[in-house]
Amino acid sequence: MTDQFVDVYLPPSVPGYPCLISPVFSTTITVASSGDEGRNQNWQHPLRKIKLPAAQARQWTVIQDLQKHALVLAGPFNSFAFRDPMDFATVDLIEPNEPDASVLSRVTQSDQAFGTGDGVTRAFQLTKTYTRGPATYVRAIGLPLLTDVKIGDNGSLVPGANYSVSRPGGLVTFTSAPALGHALTWGGLFDIPVRFEADDSLDAVLQAFQVGGAAEINLQETRLC
Numbered sequence: 001m002t003d004q005f006v007d008v009y010l011p012p013s014v015p016g017y018p019c020l021i022s023p024v025f026s027t028t029i030t031v032a033s034s035g036d037e038g039r040n041q042n043w044q045h046p047l048r049k050i051k052l053p054a055a056q057a058r059q060w061t062v063i064q065d066l067q068k069h070a071l072v073l074a075g076p077f078n079s080f081a082f083r084d085p086m087d088f089a090t091v092d093l094i095e096p097n098e099p100d101a102s103v104l105s106r107v108t109q110s111d112q113a114f115g116t117g118d119g120v121t122r123a124f125q126l127t128k129t130y131t132r133g134p135a136t137y138v139r140a141i142g143l144p145l146l147t148d149v150k151i152g153d154n155g156s157l158v159p160g161a162n163y164s165v166s167r168p169g170g171l172v173t174f175t176s177a178p179a180l181g182h183a184l185t186w187g188g189l190f191d192i193p194v195r196f197e198a199d200d201s202l203d204a205v206l207q208a209f210q211v212g213g214a215a216e217i218n219l220q221e222t223r224l225c
Helices: 060-073 100-104 203-211
Strands: 020-024 027-031 037-041 047-051 079-082 112-116 123-125 127-132 135-140 150-153 163-165 171-174 183-187 190-196 218-221
Touching (some): 060 079, 060 190, 112 123, 112 127
Antiparallel strands (some): 020 047, 027 037, 047 218, 079 190, 112 183, 123 171, 150 183, 163 171, 190 218
8 A cells, every 4th residue: 555645734733823833954073082973964955843832631532533643544544734834834933823814915826936937948947045145945846725726937926726735745837938038936835744643643643542641643754746
């Protein structure tokens, strides 16, 4: 059996914020006796680890919804969609978990560059670029919210009938290849694919419910095939 991405979110009863979420690059660090270090970045792109709020374990509705979700997803076998409350748009957030409507009021078709037309190529991958001084990091966006995507061609908004966007994938396919030298940009919201960290991810939650305590749920970002 092959794992797959199932395009569903955690049940609304399960709070996704405030949570702890951090990118992991899998860095190997070797320290010599002199103190000199050798560092190797094993992954070009990080995977995020997520700890959901602990208080959710105290409500029976949440427990039932989590069990149903785990059954549908076959535990950690299949991945599902998750909104990173710290980073889910082509523009910077004003606050963590900023409401969609507020973010979308600032989104334009010129937020992020994702390619340059050559008169031949019709398919381009959506990306988001992060910059600090002269350094940049380019991230592929695989789960754009299709209803909110805006595409720009040399700054002009492209009519939706002139392209399609895949989810999962984040691939923009134009009906006609963008002209040579035309800058392609986009704006919108996006999710990340995640899975339960392990087969026993819900054990602590179920035990905490029985004793009236609280427990975290750990999720792990995955890579889309």
